[in-house]
Amino acid sequence: MLDRPVPAVRHYPFTAVVGQDDLKLALILNAVSPRTGGVLIRGEKGTAKSTIVRALAALLPPVAVVTGCRFSCDPAAPDPACPDGPHDSASSRADPLRGDELPGAGPAVSVRPARLAELPVGASEDRLIGSLDLERALTEGVKAFDPGLLAAAHRGVLYVDEVNLLHDHLVDLLLDAAALGTCYVERDAVSVRHAARFLLVGTMNPEEGELRPQLLDRFGLTVEVTASRDPAERAEVVRRRLSFDDDPGQFAARWAEDEKALAARIAEARGRLREVVLSDAAVRRIATVCAAYGVDGMRADLITAHAAVAHAAWRGGTEVTAEDIREAVRLALPHRRRRDPFDAPGLDESELDDLLREAGADVDPDADAGTDADAGTDPDADPDPDPDPDPDGRHEPDPDPGSGPRPGQDPGHAQDRDRAGEPALDQGSETVPPGPRDEASRPPGAGTALSQRTEQAGEPYRVRALAVPGLGTGSPGRRSRARTSYGRVSGSRVPDGRPTSPHLTATLRAAAPYQRERGRTGPGLVVRAGDLREAVREGREGNLVLFVVDASGSMAARRRMGAVKGAVLSLLLDAYQRRDKVGLVTFRGHGAEVVLPPTSSVEAGAARMRGLPTGGRTPLAEGLRRAAEVLRVERLRDPSRRPLLVVVTDGRATSGTDADVHRAAALLRNVAAVVVDCESGPVRLGLAVRLAARLGGEAVRLERLAASGLRDLVHERRKAA
Structure with missing residues (x-):
């Protein structure tokens, strides 16, 4: 065994990162000017996002602070409302960054490296903004405030890994601090404020969901990062990383001069x-x-x-x-x-x-010079206005509208054309189907082949939220009622450990009957640890919204799929706004397919939905069974997240028996369900309504999804809850 000391853990050097020039530039611009507003780094896994951000702190100029101030006050302009203040101004004193003497009046000054504070995705509100020591406040009568990460990040960097997964109540606090440059803590009759100006850097994987627009706009710059496809560059990445893992200290020493030169250039800039x-x-x-x-x-x-x-x-x-x-x-x-x-x-x-x-x-x-200002043309451009001239110098006429897409148009998105002997299709259809026939009218054996067509989705519209009945305890969101760590106070309870959200009134009420026994003689209240109570809060949770969509020929034949896709896209947009996870199961032909496993990326769901082909028979029972299996697996992964099943179908089942549908529906009886009835025409069989009854859920017609019908449905569900 080699007898040598274990090297101290060091961050990977900034200058040792291979490639990622745009990301390096964005971070450097923020280091030069904090007014640039921070960086949002979007990219796939394993692209050095976190590595390069953590390396940034070593390049930032050091910070002069008031000695002993937990809020990093600037000696030249201390915060007059600092909880650790008041501090006398030291603007007349020498610059501590040059190592000059600091005679005269003013607070003691120290110089420290710039900080990089990391906000974990699962952090509590107290961890972000700070917490109060309720026991000291009650027994000693002092405002004992423990600063949070916003105080630690003041005049430094606040780094949020997987920022798109950050809970909404933390996002709200982050937005307030970023907009005002101040952190306000207002709780339990105690008010504290302190400066919180920081460089916000976030990383995210778009496959796991997008950011709220308000937070997205708070990032000054954004960079898309991807792994290099150059074998030589990838090999160099592996060599450097292996060398760093083997001996971080020696590796950092090899890049020390480059790091020093870059830090000096940033300071000069x-x-x-x-x-x-x-x-x-x-x-x-x-x-x-x-x-x-x-x-x-x-x-x-x-x-x-x-x-x-x-x-x-x-x-x-x-x-x-x-x-x-x-x-x-x-x-x-x-x-x-x-x-x-x-x-x-x-x-x-x-x-x-x-x-x-x-x-x-x-x-x-x-x-x-030389530009035709009136025409707005490039002098170096080809004078021939035709973007696609014929190689022989001849201009071919546009192709027959019925024979295929226009030049430059994706063949999968060609518009439908009138054809001899066939009626014109609506504009929602993207490819010409074999004809408006249902499976029931096809010749024997024709139902075994999937004649596919892809219809263009209608424009998304605003829908009113569907809610899961009852009171949940899932991840914070905006859909269903739940007990959460934020929201309105609905009661109190004895805490399990240190109270995270103290309930002052309930604590006083618990301590009051025992004051004589505890020998109280003065105005102070004698409070014991067993008297502490924490608030029970009620807010909203995000749910797992699982879409089960009928993509069979019966839907395509009646030309409803464009409207169905528009409805599902509208519900996906609503799920994004309410911070839900979404999944998509489709059924057609002889089986069902999980097109989109449960994810927070509604963008991925929208892409799958827009490109969804239709055709074939209608295996409704198989679609329900697959949905039950998806929900079973997700229940094991995240038991606290309650599901909402949205079945989009006309209720027909041309593959399998009615008994099969009944048995499959029984597997989902304990799941909150809504059936979007896509049946159309003057004669309605009511099959989707019957399916909703089997599922123990509600049925709503497709054409009423954005109208008052859905509003009435929500009111009914709220009354039931």
Whole structure:
């Protein structure tokens, strides 16, 4: 055995990370100018997201703080309302970062490295904003406040890994602090506030769900990271990581000079920041580009301006140029272009170049000499306006509308055309079906083959939430009633361990009868640990919404699938807003398929739904059995998350017997269920209503999903709860 000391644990060096140039640039711009607003890092697993963020703290300039202040007050401008104050101003004293003497009046000053505080996804509210020592407050009459992570992150970095999984009540607190630069703690008749200005950095995997729009907009820059596909680069990543794991200290020493040089350059750029000139022409160019991209609000313009100034300082310039603006726009605008959670963030860089060129021509007519300003054309562009000229110089006419898609159009998204002998289809159909026939009218044996068609989904619309009856204890969300760690106080209880949310009135009530026995002689209240009570709070939880969708030929033949897809997309959008997990089971032909296992990514659910083909027979019983199996497995994984089953069907079962459907429905009797009745026509068989009765749930017609019918259904379910 080698007799050597175990090396101290070190973070992987920032400069040793292979590739990820955009991510490095975004973090460096924030290190140069904290006004840039933080970074959101989106990407797949194993792409060094957390590694590079944790390495950032070592590059940040050190921070001068008031000695002994738990809230990191700046000696030059201490917070007058600091709970550890008051602190006298030390603005007249020498700069402690240069190691000068600090004579004269003012608080004692110390210098420490910049902090990186990590907020775990499962953190409590007390861990984030701080907590009160109720026992000391009652027995000693003092405000004993224990600061939280927002205090630790002040004048540093607050890092949230898997930020998209952060509970909503923590997101609300984070938004308030980020917007105001102050953390307010108002609870149990005690009020505390302290400064909380920090650089917000978050990482997330989009497959696990998207961020709330309010929090998404709080991140100044965003970066999409992916693993390199270059074998040589991947091999270098493996070599460096193995070397680091073998001896972190020696590996860090090899990169120490590079780290030191980068930290020095960041410090120089930060010092140069005030010298950078942002001209009026540059401001108008930024505003023109942001307006052209149609971003909401003015935060995009401000963040882009700050990032452009930081980039100019980073490259050593004294004035913001078009290249600085381009780099800033690339990082500041992609996540602000989203219009709904089904849109993937992104930016077309060729379009960006065109916009910058046009914006430059508007603010400086001489910037692009030779450009036809009236036509807005590129002088280097091909004068032939036809984007697809024939190789022989001839222009072919457009292809026959009935023979296929237009040039450049995805064959899977071609519009339907009238065909001889067939009626025109509605615009929801994307491929021409064999004909509007139900399975019952097909020749014998025809039902065994799946004649597939894919219909375009209708536009999502707003629906009213369906709720699971009763009171749950699941993950915080916005759908069903639940006992949670936040929300309105509905009672009190004896805590199991240290109370996380003390109930002051109940504690006083529990201690009051025993004051004489405990020898109380003065005004103070004698409180024992057994008197402490914590609040029982009622809020909302997120549920598992499992969609079971009939994709058989009976749905396609009556041309209802476009409306069905629009309804499911609307319910998926509602699930995103209410922080649910979603799953998707479809059935057609002779079986059922789990198209989307339960996930928090409604974006993935929307993609599966839009591309869902239809055709074949209707194995309703198999779809219900598969749904029961999915819910059984999820119950083992997350027993506290209650499910809501949404079955979208016309109730027909052309594969299997009625007894099979009855037995399959019995497996789901204890699950809250809603059946969306897709039956249409003047004559209705009521099969979907009968299925809802078997499931012990409610039935709602498809055409009433967005109307008052659903509102009435919700009221009925609330009365039942």
